Amino acid sequence: MNQHDLRPTLDQLDSDGAIREAASRVNGHTRAAFLRRTGAFVGGSLFAAGVVPNLALAASTGDVAILNYALTLEYLEAAFYKEAVAKAALSGETKRFAQVVADHEAAHVDALKQTLGSKAVKKPAFDFKGTTGDQATFEKTAMVLEDTGVKAYLGQAGNIKAEAVLKAAASILPVEARHAAWIANIMRGQPAPAAFEPAATMDEVLQAVKDTGFLSGAASASPGSPVGAQPRMTG
Amino acid sequence: MPDSIEGLPPLEELDRDGAIRETADRAGVSRSRLLRRGALAAGGLAIGALPVAMSIAQGGGLPKSDVDILNYALTLEYLEAAFYAEAVSKGALKGDAAQFAQVVAQHEAAHVQALQKTLGDKAVKKPSFDFKGTTSDQDKFITTAITLEDTGVAAYEGQVTRIKTPAVLMAAGSILPVEARHAAWIRDIQGAGESPTPAPEAFDPAKSMSEVLDAVKATGFITS
Numbered sequence: 001m002n003q004h005d006l007r008p009t010l011d012q013l014d015s016d017g018a019i020r021e022a023a024s025r026v027n028g029h030t031r032a033a034f035l036r037r038t039g040a041f042v043g044g045s046l047f048a049a050g051v052v053p054n055l056a057l058a059a060s061t062g063d064v065a066i067l068n069y070a071l072t073l074e075y076l077e078a079a080f081y082k083e084a085v086a087k088a089a090l091s092g093e094t095k096r097f098a099q100v101v102a103d104h105e106a107a108h109v110d111a112l113k114q115t116l117g118s119k120a121v122k123k124p125a126f127d128f129k130g131t132t133g134d135q136a137t138f139e140k141t142a143m144v145l146e147d148t149g150v151k152a153y154l155g156q157a158g159n160i161k162a163e164a165v166l167k168a169a170a171s172i173l174p175v176e177a178r179h180a181a182w183i184a185n186i187m188r189g190q191p192a193p194a195a196f197e198p199a200a201t202m203d204e205v206l207q208a209v210k211d212t213g214f215l216s217g218a219a220s221a222s223p224g225s226p227v228g229a230q231p232r233m234t235g
Numbered sequence: 236m237p238d239s240i241e242g243l244p245p246l247e248e249l250d251r252d253g254a255i256r257e258t259a260d261r262a263g264v265s266r267s268r269l270l271r272r273g274a275l276a277a278g279g280l281a282i283g284a285l286p287v288a289m290s291i292a293q294g295g296g297l298p299k300s301d302v303d304i305l306n307y308a309l310t311l312e313y314l315e316a317a318f319y320a321e322a323v324s325k326g327a328l329k330g331d332a333a334q335f336a337q338v339v340a341q342h343e344a345a346h347v348q349a350l351q352k353t354l355g356d357k358a359v360k361k362p363s364f365d366f367k368g369t370t371s372d373q374d375k376f377i378t379t380a381i382t383l384e385d386t387g388v389a390a391y392e393g394q395v396t397r398i399k400t401p402a403v404l405m406a407a408g409s410i411l412p413v414e415a416r417h418a419a420w421i422r423d424i425q426g427a428g429e430s431p432t433p434a435p436e437a438f439d440p441a442k443s444m445s446e447v448l449d450a451v452k453a454t455g456f457i458t459s
Contacts, residue, residue, distance in 0.1 A: 093428040100434060107437035150412050157408040163396045170395040171438040173408070174388045174415030178434035181416035182423055185433075191420035192338060195345035196409040 060161045067165065068121045069202060070172075071112040073152055075123045076214060077145055078105035084132040093186050094135055097142070101179050108172055115168065127216040139187050146180035148208055151200035297357075301403050304394050306359045307444055308407065309350040311390055313361045314456060315383055316343035322370040331424045332377055339380075339417050346410055353406065363459040377425050384418035386450055389442035415439065 081102035084090060090098050113120045131141040153173040160166045181191035200208075209215065297305075319340035322328060328336050351358045369375040391411040398404045419433035426432065442450075451457065 096428045100432060104434065104437040111438075154405075154408050154412065157395075158401045158405055166396050167441070168438075170392050170411070171441065174392060174412055174418075174439040175434055175437060177412035177415035178419035178439075181419035182428070182433040185420055185423045186428070190338075191423075192342065192413055192416035195342040195413060196349075197412040197416075199405070199409065 063160055063162050063165050064116065064119050066156050066160055067112055067116050068119070069156070070153065070169065071109065071116065071121055072124065073149055073205070073209070074105055074108040074112060076126060076209065077149065078102065078109045079126045080128055080132060080141070080145060081105055083128055084138055087133045089133045090135055090138060094139060097182055097186060098138070101142070104175060104179070111168065125216045126214050128214055139183060142183045143180065143187065143189070146176055146183060148200070148205060149176035150180055151198060152205040154197055155199040155201050155205065297403065298399050301398055301400050302354065302357050304398055305350055305354050305403065306357070307394070308391065309347065309354065309359055310362065311387060311447070311451070312343055312346040312350060314364065314451065315387065316340065316347045317364045318366055318370060318379070318383060318456075319343055321366055322376055325371040327371040328373055328376060332373055335380070335421055335424060336376070342413060342417070349406070362457045364456050365458045366456055377421060380421045381418065381425065381431065384414055384421060386442070386447060387414035388418055388439055390447040392439060392441035393443050393447070
């Protein structure tokens, strides 16, 4: 069977380009023909160990934009799983998956926010359109989100300048891949569909996110954010 | 925390003669804090990265430290590829584990080929292996596969910031999540999402070359 058959929602995600701004800021850098990395950080320190790189000293504009791009994706994932756990409509291994992954994505959000400090983008408002309250729809959506996460991190690997940021991203990338494989296996799909993982550009990812329609507005830009079924979806 | 996986042999039980330690010593050089990358970093070039890396390598343009890292990766991939090829040929596995072995055998063989092509005549030779019966027993196979795949993830992750050539970084980057997918898959086969969990931590731990080589050595799988 073809895992791609299970991905209808990839082209159905977001509606107002709330995070496109981050993309436009980073593009100038991502296209640079010559990158130079300053590794002004402690070697061997890992995000995970509680040694979150402090970008206040050495962040480049490009890295900040990349980190905010990652943060936005993590906000989306974290909110998705949190809502799924809260709605409690899942069962079996899928429920267990949602619980574990909700913790991971929340940890990614925390780490990225700490890293960015005052430069962190605000959490957008989300509308998951019922995908968190139905087992089959949740599974499909989770797979799309995780596969997209893997491609998104991979697509930025060559663009990151600071060594500590690259390390942090490299410690998150395989976790997203583990999530993707896990949910694929739960669905009896293909946990590892190819020998080499494809990457996606920021534009591709943002378009995919936009097409989901899950982003209902940027919290920072819309004081009168949508009402209704989103508990605490703002900043 | 990272290594305490219930029911698994500690990594320290793997390789015993340091067959590939030489590579580690040679690569020890590149710990430099200041990396300078000549990038051709067009955004999503992952799939195209291997051919690009190959053309760089064939032009003799890879820095020695990158050659050493690639040979380190190649050695690990030789081990994995041989392990799965033997498991498939022995035909003792059943169910999901049998399917896992078939798929992953192909992936690891593809990784070996890509790394060999990238390195050209600088590629290390394939060592001899003795998998000590772990390829023909379902439980031992699963346990060993988990260890190998988790180690693969930690190994690639540990080199990410040391690679100097962007195309090599993208190539390694395109393999890293595949190893992670394998790890999660076989963990899920083993534990059905419970124990061992497919994704044990929010941040995957990296390992240094010497840590990985010690672990590989402790397996005793490499005989020459």
